[in-house]
Amino acid sequence: EAQVTQNPRYLITVTGKKLTVTCSQNMNHEYMSWYRQDPGLGLRQIYYSMNVEVTDKGDVPEGYKVSRKEKRNFPLILESPSPNQTSLYFCASRRTGESFYYGYTFGSGTRLTVV
Amino acid sequence: AQSVTQPDIHITVSEGASLELRCNYSYGATPYLFWYVQSPGQGLQLLLKYFSGDTLVQGIKGFEAEFKRSQSSFNLRKPSVHWSDAAEYFCAVVTYSGGYQKVTFGTGTKLQVIP
Numbered sequence: 001e002a003q004v005t006q007n008p009r010y011l012i013t014v015t016g017k018k019l020t021v022t023c024s025q026n027m028n029h030e031y032m033s034w035y036r037q038d039p040g041l042g043l044r045q046i047y048y049s050m051n052v053e054v055t056d057k058g059d060v061p062e063g064y065k066v067s068r069k070e071k072r073n074f075p076l077i078l079e080s081p082s083p084n085q086t087s088l089y090f091c092a093s094r095r096t097g098e099s100f101y102y103g104y105t106f107g108s109g110t111r112l113t114v115v
Numbered sequence: 116a117q118s119v120t121q122p123d124i125h126i127t128v129s130e131g132a133s134l135e136l137r138c139n140y141s142y143g144a145t146p147y148l149f150w151y152v153q154s155p156g157q158g159l160q161l162l163l164k165y166f167s168g169d170t171l172v173q174g175i176k177g178f179e180a181e182f183k184r185s186q187s188s189f190n191l192r193k194p195s196v197h198w199s200d201a202a203e204y205f206c207a208v209v210t211y212s213g214g215y216q217k218v219t220f221g222t223g224t225k226l227q228v229i230p
Contacts, residue, residue: 004158035220040124042205042222043159050215090158096216103149104218106158 002027006091006107013081013114021076021110023091029105030096032074033058034066036087037109043090049074050096081114088112117142117210121221128196129229136191136224138206147209148189150180153223154202162204165189176200201228 004025013019025032033048035058045058049068063085065077074093078085088111092104118141128134140146147166151159163174170182180191189206206221 033218040222043220045218092159103151103161103164104159106151106160108156108158 002105004091004093004105004107006089006110009108009110011110011112013112015082015114016080019078019081019112021078021089021091021112023074023076023107024072025074025091025093025105026072027093027095027105028071029093030071032068032091032093033104034064034074034076035090035092036060037090038087046076046089078112081112083114086112086114117146117208117217117219119206119208119219119221121204121206121224123224124222125225125227127227127229130198131195134191134193134196134200134226136204136206136226138189138191138221140187140189140206140208142187142208142210144210145184148180148182149207149209150174150178150189150191151205151207151220152176152202153205159205162191196226196228198228198230201226 007022030051034046035043037043044060046064047066049055090109091107094104120139149164150162152162153159162178163172165172165182173179178193182189203223203225205223208219210217
């Protein structure tokens with residue numbers, strides 16, 4: 001089944017403790033992206049990657065890091081989480097070029113709470 | 116810069132009634148337009164998309180949307196709502212900026228369906 005898999009689904013952590021949220025897709029998509037979803041703000045893009053070793057900042061990149069060493073994986077790293085990073089996070093992937101017609105495939109989300 | 120407005124934060128309809136969710140965009144040219152649905156605890160799923168041609172597009176689950184250039188709108192409609200349609204709905208605009216595709220999501224409309 002074509003899918004984007006995020007782990008974990010739920011995470012509670014303390015301020016300053018480094019964490020990684022994993023994202024993996026099995027569709028051979030070039031483009032991957034991380035979004036955070038907050039009430040009243042919709043989805044805001046954190047980082048995206050056009051292909052392996054090619055990443056760039058989205059609209060709200062502060063406090064986050066990403067890497068794209070393999071095509072299928074795009075982990076989101078919070079080096080020193082803070083309470084304002086409490087949010088619902090989504091990983092998404094899509095084909096590039098004319099294939100963006102197909103839109104994104106989204107993961108099921110990771111609900112992060114930083115206390 | 117492009118923007119997307121979903122003026123209704125929350126809508127309640129009776130099962131069997133018709134539905135229209137509003138979406139307005141701001142962009143200098145004709146953008147690519149999408150509607151996504153997010154069921155509780157799930158990621159976003161693509162409902163339908165518009166790129167060009169016929170301004171009335173059909174999607175999954177019985178939804179349709181109409182692009183109106185003069186009103187900069189892309190409203191989502193369904194003739195008869197089912198209880199399973201209760202979810203949050205996001206309009207999205209895809210534009211080109213500096214050679215890159217930019218996806219901007221609206222803030223979402225939460226649909227409640229009452230018996």
